[in-house]
Amino acid sequence: MMGAARAIGFELNGEPVAALARPLDSLQSVLRTQLGMTGTKAGCRQGGCGSCTVHVDGEPTVSCLVPVEHVEGRSVTTIEGLGTPEDPSPVQAAFHEGFATQCGFCSPGMVAVVTALLERNPDPSRDEIAEALAGNICRCTGLAPIIAAVEDAAARLREREGAPA
């Protein structure tokens, strides 16, 4: 038996939230079923596909393997917190315009990983991009446009920061 349910508080996309959860409930299931954040996808629920990746204190994390109590008092950012259809982030815009999404199911996890990558490495090589995305599975064979979109997103972000392209 898992422990009794209790209120677990954390910051979600910049707002304080609390979920009534058992300590071993996964962050993924709490996000999806209690907090309405269905952009966090559930492809395998065993850490293998990367489609549920969110940021915990800025670090990309597969939310299916994280007990929700692990994020108590911490900051969680889901795909919904990175941008919206009306106001997409540069990474989201680059994926959209670069046809770096086919069925779309892996895209939120890809965008989360790439956003974190470009925050710490504004000009990654193709190998570094591939390495960063090694935990994210796309079964529609869209990897080449995805890598191209990451390069495009990096250029957009550098331009926005005023750095030389």
Add this chain to the structure above:
Amino acid sequence: MNDAKPFDVIGRTHERREARGHVTGSTVFIDDVSFPRMCHLKAVRSPVPHARIRGIDFSEAERVPGFVAHLTAEDIPKNVYTILCLIGVEPDEEHVLASERVRYVGEPIAAVVAETEDAAFEAAAKVRLNLEELPAVFDVEEALEPGAPIVTHWGTNHFVYEGHHCRRIRYGDAPAAREEADRVISGRYQLSPIEHAPVEPTGCVAKPEADGRVTVHTNTQAIFFSLDNTAIILQIAPHRLRFVGGTVGGGFGGKVDVIVEPLATLAALRTGRPVKYVYTRQEEMQVSSTRSASRLYMTDGVMDDGTIVSREVTTYHDAGAYSRHSPYGCTKHAANAAGPYTIPNVSVDVHCVYTNRTPSSAMRGFGVTEASFALEMQMDRIAREVGADPWELRLRHAYRNGDERPYRKTTEDASLVETIQAAAELAGVELSADLRAMSSDDREGVPG
């Protein structure tokens, strides 16, 4: 009034409308659909490949907090069906829930419905199965031998095509032409099953409506196939079902079968509550259908100059425990087994074989892809054995407009010659002027 715009699509980039939702997480996939009071359905599956069902005991499962209902074969109005019945394929053979026998590992025997997904998992795990294991067969050729364990309910392990034990093509006289050939070149080719492995698992949510209808949200690739088969299985009028779909998180043919909707719909009708039935990753990998494992034997009569005068193909297509889309796949395979090449004498036998393996079904070009794999290996083997250039061998035999195919259709839209020429260019292969001058419109430059 004519508001027609000029044709301006080709050659320009256009936005993919759904992509904006994909990249922002706002596209609604099937597991994102939820309703108040929604229950969850999980299947109780066979741990063995072949067994007689002696009993199913729900007593422990019923004590799980949140247990709502269970379903067995007896609850299904028309439990035995076949997906392609909609296009006249017979006989009915797949069991929505196994009765009397299970025929593959993971075959659903019962279903449980519970208040939460965790409770449904727990209740499913607590259903006690009394199974008497039977000998099983996993190899397509062993399955056709006398004395092999029989998978089907009619006593043979092959699908019957209009009274024949296999799908056949006879064109010219292949055995006679082989006798006259300078040499006989044979090959045996084997594919393993391939799982589509969509990142989004198969699933649906069935919601009973106040007007007596059921709305079924599903990620099927074949929405009307699923609607019609669900109506047939549940023996209800199709107008009582409204299927909502169109968003598929990876399909590749793996979401063409009718698997989750009938059970979820029945459970929704029984409980009066919305019911979600979504596969786990393990179910997606183990239970959902695969591309078939096929074994092909090719025997070609070949002249010393490389001319192929006959091709004989025998294929054993592993349908697994139920045929699903395999009868159709085998027919496509038969049509394509000689390849996109003009060979005057062709004989093809395609056996659609039942085994105690996971049912195989549709996957990207199924039937044709398996043939292409084997016969292009065979073309390379011929080139090696007669010392011919593999590009030239293919260009010489490539079908041309006006050629009759072994299945008696006249070629009208050939582009193989041009495709091979373009492929050579991309691969940096320098074709001779003779080969570069070839065309799908005639046989100019082809010796003989």
